[in-house]
Amino acid sequence: MRPALKNPPAPILHPGTLQPCGAADLRPIFCDELVKQELNTTESRIPIPEEVRQFYKMYRPSPVVRAYFLEKALGTPAKIYYKFEGTNTSGSHKLNSAIAQIYYAKQQGITDVTTETGAGQWGTALAMACAYFGLSAKVFMVKVSSQQKPHRRAVMETYGASVLASPSDTTKVGREILAAMPDTGGSLGCAISEAIEVATQTPNCRYVLGSVLNHVLLHQSVIGLETQAALAKFDIRPDVIIGCAGGGSNLGGLIAPFMTGRLKGENNIRFVAVEPASCPSFTRGKFAYDFGDTGKTTPLLKMYTLGSGFIPAPNHAGGLRFHGMNSVLSQLYNEGYLEAKAYEQNKVFEAATLFARSEGTLPAPESSHAIKAVIDEALACKETGEARTILFGLTGTGYFDLSAYASYQAGTLTDAIPTDADLAKGIATLPAV
Ligand SMILES: *Cc1c(COP(=O)(O)O)cnc(C)c1O
DSSP: OOGSSSSSSOOOOTTTSSSOOHHHHHHTSSSSHHHHHHHOOSSSSSOHHHHHHHHHTOOOOOOOOOOOHHHHHHHSSSSEEEEEESSSOBBTHHHHHHHHHHHHHHEEEEEEEOOOSSSSHHHHHHHHHHHHHHHHEEEEEEEHHHHOHHHHHHHHHHOOOOEESOOOOHHHHHHHHHHHTTOOOHHHHHHHHHHHHHHHSSSEEEOOSSSSHHHHHHHHHHHHHHHHHHHTTTOOOEEEEEEEOOOSSSHHHHHHHHHHHHHHHHOOOOOEEEETTTTTHHHHEEEEEESTTTTTOBBEEEEEEETOOOOOOEEEESGGGOOOOOOHHHHHTTTSSSEEEOOOHHHEEEHHHHHHHHHHOOBBBHHHHHHHHHHHHHHHHHHHOOOOOOEEEEOOBOOHHHHHHHHHHHHOOOOHHHHHHEEOOHTTOOOOO
């Protein structure tokens, strides 16, 4: 998808010099092969290594399902399809990139990796990948998520990972954040700072990231490629493709082959990103260079961002609580190829409940943002009588989100929407580039 962009993608900048980053700048943080993929803006296909394919066979290809029962419940003429990524134990698409990243780390002789996790899906996926390839994993889990989802820790530890609630007192940046905001529930941005600090100070250790970066989208393009193959078999052509967007990896992966077609003028598909109203990177953010973390240590990415100092309310869709967005998706949004919508979480859980009752699968809160947008799209078709074909990414299951479902049922789920003043505070933390 990246090589098909109309305008060249904005380069990654070094946080010190503000000059474009070379591979040498990124290698102390990330594995060599992933750095190469991150900086590769010209090759449109990179083969999946054989060992990664073997692992994928355990749970891929993932199903593409027609949501007949949801269509019926809505009384819509629209045809709704979804690609379901929740069939592995980690419960989401994140395993697709975790296994690829750990494969390349092992090839390089890396023995230890660090990362952050929000809702816990990425940490679990990484723990599974590390168990498979025999690497050791240290996971900084956003404090509010670790409190909401204690069972996630148990799963990660079962796969051999060590898990710390972030901000923690084990890192310099964690101690600084705790001193400034003792009651903070943490954020992905804080946890990333801690994980990078440990990675750069531990021998033979690298940092791995489960979203946002272009190499993660590359790994997730397996979702889109499988979907494209499955739909082509039955000559199904989507009119609109919808996905939830945290850092953009599932959405980017799902739309990759279809967006490439759109950029080449081969289709006229609409693409829609859906985010929480509590963390509205696309719909209320700014297109600017920003850090990926609260501690301002990462290279700078040009993206839609709320500012690295923005700490979103403890919304239950932990996987969508990141201040920024992948840079290629940001550019596509900026150039009008991608639309975006934001929803409050009570409406999202209402959509999740309708989906569970009609289709049977209990969706993750993150995925349910896409479901809400799909339902609105399908109801619009009912008004106009159009039989549009809607495709969406059902990124995961909600088995670890039962406390969120329970609060929704009890009527205690809150909709925390940041005020313009809250957002201005985050935007004020943007670096002057
Ligand atoms: C992490 C996660 C997301 C959001 O991450 P992206 O990188 O934007 O895809 C969405 N759904 C689930 C189930 C997740 O675990």
